Every structure is written in C-alpha cells, then in structure tokens.
Amino acid sequence: MTNLELQKMANEVRKGIVTATHAAKCGHPGGSLSAADIYTYLYFEEMNIDPKNPKMEDRDRFVLSKGHTAPGLYSALAHRGYFPVEDLTTLRKLGSYLQGHPCLQHVPGVDMSSGSLGQGISAAVGMALGARMQGKDFRVYTLIGDGESEEGQVWEACMFAGHRKLDNLCVILDYNGLQIDGKLEDVCSAEPFEDKFKAFRFHVINIDAHDFDQIRAAFKEARETKGQPTVIIAHSLKGKGVSFMEGSVDWHGKAPNDEQYAIAMADLEKVGEALCQK
Amino acid sequence: MSEVIKIATRESYGNALKELGAEYPNLVVLDADLAAATKTGVFKKAFPERHIDCGIAECNMMGIAAGLSLTGLIPFASSFAMFAAGRAFEQVRNSIGYPHLNVKIGATHAGITVGEDGASHQCNEDIALMRTIPGMVVMCPSDDVEAKAAVRAAVEYVGPVYIRFGRAAVPVINDRPDYKFEIGKGVLLREGKDVTIVATGICVDSALTAAEMLAADGISAEVINIHTIKPLDEDIIVNSAKKTGKVVTVEEHSVIGGLGSAVCDALCAKHPVPVKKLGMQDVFGESGSASALVEKYKLDGKGVYGDVKAFLGK
Numbered sequence: 001m002t003n004l005e006l007q008k009m010a011n012e013v014r015k016g017i018v019t020a021t022h023a024a025k026c027g028h029p030g031g032s033l034s035a036a037d038i039y040t041y042l043y044f045e046e047m048n049i050d051p052k053n054p055k056m057e058d059r060d061r062f063v064l065s066k067g068h069t070a071p072g073l074y075s076a077l078a079h080r081g082y083f084p085v086e087d088l089t090t091l092r093k094l095g096s097y098l099q100g101h102p103c104l105q106h107v108p109g110v111d112m113s114s115g116s117l118g119q120g121i122s123a124a125v126g127m128a129l130g131a132r133m134q135g136k137d138f139r140v141y142t143l144i145g146d147g148e149s150e151e152g153q154v155w156e157a158c159m160f161a162g163h164r165k166l167d168n169l170c171v172i173l174d175y176n177g178l179q180i181d182g183k184l185e186d187v188c189s190a191e192p193f194e195d196k197f198k199a200f201r202f203h204v205i206n207i208d209a210h211d212f213d214q215i216r217a218a219f220k221e222a223r224e225t226k227g228q229p230t231v232i233i234a235h236s237l238k239g240k241g242v243s244f245m246e247g248s249v250d251w252h253g254k255a256p257n258d259e260q261y262a263i264a265m266a267d268l269e270k271v272g273e274a275l276c277q278k
Numbered sequence: 279m280s281e282v283i284k285i286a287t288r289e290s291y292g293n294a295l296k297e298l299g300a301e302y303p304n305l306v307v308l309d310a311d312l313a314a315a316t317k318t319g320v321f322k323k324a325f326p327e328r329h330i331d332c333g334i335a336e337c338n339m340m341g342i343a344a345g346l347s348l349t350g351l352i353p354f355a356s357s358f359a360m361f362a363a364g365r366a367f368e369q370v371r372n373s374i375g376y377p378h379l380n381v382k383i384g385a386t387h388a389g390i391t392v393g394e395d396g397a398s399h400q401c402n403e404d405i406a407l408m409r410t411i412p413g414m415v416v417m418c419p420s421d422d423v424e425a426k427a428a429v430r431a432a433v434e435y436v437g438p439v440y441i442r443f444g445r446a447a448v449p450v451i452n453d454r455p456d457y458k459f460e461i462g463k464g465v466l467l468r469e470g471k472d473v474t475i476v477a478t479g480i481c482v483d484s485a486l487t488a489a490e491m492l493a494a495d496g497i498s499a500e501v502i503n504i505h506t507i508k509p510l511d512e513d514i515i516v517n518s519a520k521k522t523g524k525v526v527t528v529e530e531h532s533v534i535g536g537l538g539s540a541v542c543d544a545l546c547a548k549h550p551v552p553v554k555k556l557g558m559q560d561v562f563g564e565s566g567s568a569s570a571l572v573e574k575y576k577l578d579g580k581g582v583y584g585d586v587k588a589f590l591g592k
Contacts, residue, residue, distance in 0.1 A: 061348075063345075103376075103377075104377040105377060105378065111348065112344070112345070112348065112373075112377065113372070113373070113376050113377040115372070116368060116372040116373075118337075119337075119341050119369055119372055119373045120341075121341075122337070122338045122340070122341020122342055122344070122345065122369070122373070123341045123342070123344045123345040123348070123373055124345060125338075125341070125342055125345060126341060126342035126343060126344055126345020126346045126347075126348070126349075126353075127345040127346070127348055127349055128345070129330070129342065129345070129346060130345060130346040130348070130349025130350070130351050131349060133306070133327070133328070133346075133351070134349065134350070134351070136349070152337075153335075153337045153338055153341070153369075156335040156337060156338035157338050157341065157342075159333070159335070159338075160332060160333070160335070160338055160342065163333075
C-alpha cells in the first residue's frame, strides 16, 4: 500500500476505535489511537498473514502485550477482513467475542491472549524461539507500552531475547509518555529506554509513530537486522487524531459520550476528507 | 521381603522426559537455572538442542512456554513448586490457563520434604493454587512408576497440566504388572470397611503403612490413591464413603485448598460424612531432614495411624 492508502486506512482504524469504545461505554481509546498507525502498517503491509486463514501455519505472529488497547487491534483486524467491522460495537458486551482484552480462543486473528501487563512480550519471545528451533522463517511482532515497561517481566523477556539473539523478533514500544496515573516521568519512568534496550542487546530504532515513511523504513531495517532482536521505539501521541484526546491522560481508559463521539468522528472525518484531496 | 527401592519422583520426571523426548521430537524442556535439581539435566544431556535454560526468571519462563506451545511444540516448564505455582501463578493463570495452551508444568521440590532449605522453599500451597485455574489438570504422583506414567499421560493429553514431584527418595509402591494410569482416575489400593483413607503423592505410602498398623488393631481401612486432584475421581471417593462412613485425607500440602478440600467439596455435595484432613495444619514448614519433618508433621505411617485412630475415637 502507498503511504496515502495507509493513512486513509489508519484513519478508518481510528474511527473503529472511537466507535467501539463509544458503544462499549468503556475501554481504552488513548493508547489504541496512539498505536493505530502501527497496527495498520503491521496488518496491511508488514506481516505475512491471511485473514481467510487466521491460523495459517507459518504466518507471522503479533502479540499485543499492552492488551488493554484491544480496540486498536480489533479495529485493524476487522478492517483487514478477519471479522465484520460492524461487530466492533459489541466490544466488551456480554456474549461478544470481542472481550475487553484480547482472547486467543474467541477472536479470529488474535495470536495470544493478553492484558496482564508484561506477559505478552514473553509469549512473543517464546514464539520467536519456537520458530527458530523448528527452522521456520516467520517473524514475531509484539507491541508493548511505555507504562507496561515498568513491569519487571518485560526486561526478563528482553534479557532472554537478547541472550538468544532472536533476530526474528521485533518489539514495538508505543512511547506516548502517559500512563493511568499521569506522565511516565511523574509516575515511575523506565527511561532511558534506548540505553536499556541496548544493554539488553537489542538493535534500537527511534521513529515518529505517525510517519509511514519512518514506520516503513524501521520495519525494513528490523527485518534486515541479524544476530539481535530489534526494538522500534515509536514516539507517539496518545489519543492521536481526536482533538480533545490528544496528549491527555484522561483518555487512557475512558469512553466518549454521545456528544464527544460526534466531535471525535467529525475530527476523523475531516482528516479523511483532507486525505482524499491529496 | 525384598529390599524396598526408593526413588525421588523428580528423578522419575527427568528420566521420563528423556524417554519421551526420543518418541516426541516436538517435546521441549524449559528450566530456570535448576536443571540439576529438577533433574531435567538428564533430558538436556540427551537432547541439548531441546533444553532451554531461561535463567532465574520463572515468570518469563512460563510466558516463553506459552509462546513455544503456540508454534506446535510441547513445552515442559520446570522449576521448584514454590516458583512454578507460587511466584509465577499469575503467568500460569493468564498466559497458560486462560488461553488453555498445551503447556506442561513440572514442579519439583513440592511440600516439606524439600527438607533443609526450610519454609521459604517448601511449597504447601501449589495444589490449592493450581486447582483454582479453570481447565488445569493437577497431578501428584506417589512414586517412580506413577510419576513416569503421569508425565507420559501429560504429553498425550492436549491442554495445560501441572505435575507435582518431590525431592526426597520415596518407596516404589506401584511396581506391578497390572498397573494402569489414567488421568482423573483414582486407584483403590486396599479394601476396608471402617474408614477410608484418601491420600496423594508421598502420603499414599504412609496411608498404606497406617492401614497395616490399623489392621493389627482390628481396624479395617480402605486406601485410595488420588494421583489426579483435578479432575477428581469423585465416584471412587463417594462410593467408599458410602461403605465406611468416615474419610481421612492425607497430603504433603496445606489442609486448606488441597486434596482434603477437594474431597470435602465432593462429599459435601454428594454424600456428607465426617472427614479428617491430615496435612500441614495452616503452618509453615521449617528446616530439617525430610524424614524428621515428615515425622514431626505426622505425615509418616505412624503419624497417620495415630491420627486415624484418634479420629475414630479408638
């Protein structure tokens, strides 16, 4: 896909996030929106997958370690054709397969259940090791949060991945700088991230999480990096695309009401229209 | 009488893995810097490329096992019970139990027979923790024969399994030609009519010894070996309770949440009878030799004998 096509799709993914959390009257829009471009690039450009065959044996894998941003993953999966986009409005409701956090057994396209922070990245490391042990060339991607990186298990997983030189593993850090209780720097920052990942023997790439040129280049560089895992530190804006959510800690885990929903969708429609003019 | 052969069930674990490793090329073993103690070192020697040392990071090890299983491998994640079920409980619950992955957890050094290391390493809570996880199979074999059979059954079964092994050498009691192991199937080892003794793990041998001693006093004790605490063979327990009217449970585990509680759950619902739960009575263990500890906490044959007699008021 061209960058313009990716931008348009990411905008649709964002609409899905806003629509799903509005319908659910809860959920996590902020961190879903900050990673929307990453989700879009992974599912529409980067990964070797088949929505018609979600369990395809040697597909690339994605583990959403920051599982609370499931609305972002679900929206990307729905738009990619794993399940109907209309189902996004069933998010978090009784009887829906779209559980509050990703559930392997119920959601087509979800490669690992997650949500308890720090755990997804370990499973991703296990998948990468499993691929290597069986001589398979699929790649494994995992998205972790900056707040999530306060969990010790994240670094246990990085230690192992670096030690084992798992170059089929690509970690993406959604660095939006905000967590539930406030700014990372005020709560308990895990900075310096770059130094930490380097210390754990990762190849580190810093990018603007909303620039598809940089996203494209970073994933290419990750694929070409041998002998060590890669982390893409994706500097992002929490709530990206929705005016009143951008950079606001309040929208970590809160859904828009009807009025806010209308404003949010108008914001995104405007972005969409501008993209159509290009 | 021939000499009693004693083997620690952790040894059985390592030997079974080695044997099964030859049959199952997708069987892999993980450890957290305890391969020498958990005896997975035996497997490592035979299949070095399939042994994964995760270092001292049990939580990550459980996640890695989950990921490996999702690529078609059958991982056995090994550590002491304290760290496998205790430290990594939430990883086992959320990364293995909730997605119902085909991961096997081999937990060695369970209970007080860890011995000299003391209470910090004596896990008396693992059965309770593991059996609360939906879909988790929980096994606690009584000797070498049963431990090896349990490991094989775990490989053949698809889904999460927790198996508990001990550090100390224990008598081989199941070495007979007609021995058969089936997950979830209790074993009637001795028929009796006055009291039922339901035991698991190393306490099965104690129950058999106690039954012998009780017989000398004219008390007829039925002995049931429950090697699978979950799913529990409720029928064998209920049927025996109907016959004897009194049940004693024996386990090298807290009396809160373990075999005793599982048996009470079943009897409460189906055939309430008086039950006496023997095990660790809501206390931590302590340092000492395995045999001294088993004696102090009355989990040996003599201890069980005394408590059963007291329970029967005789």
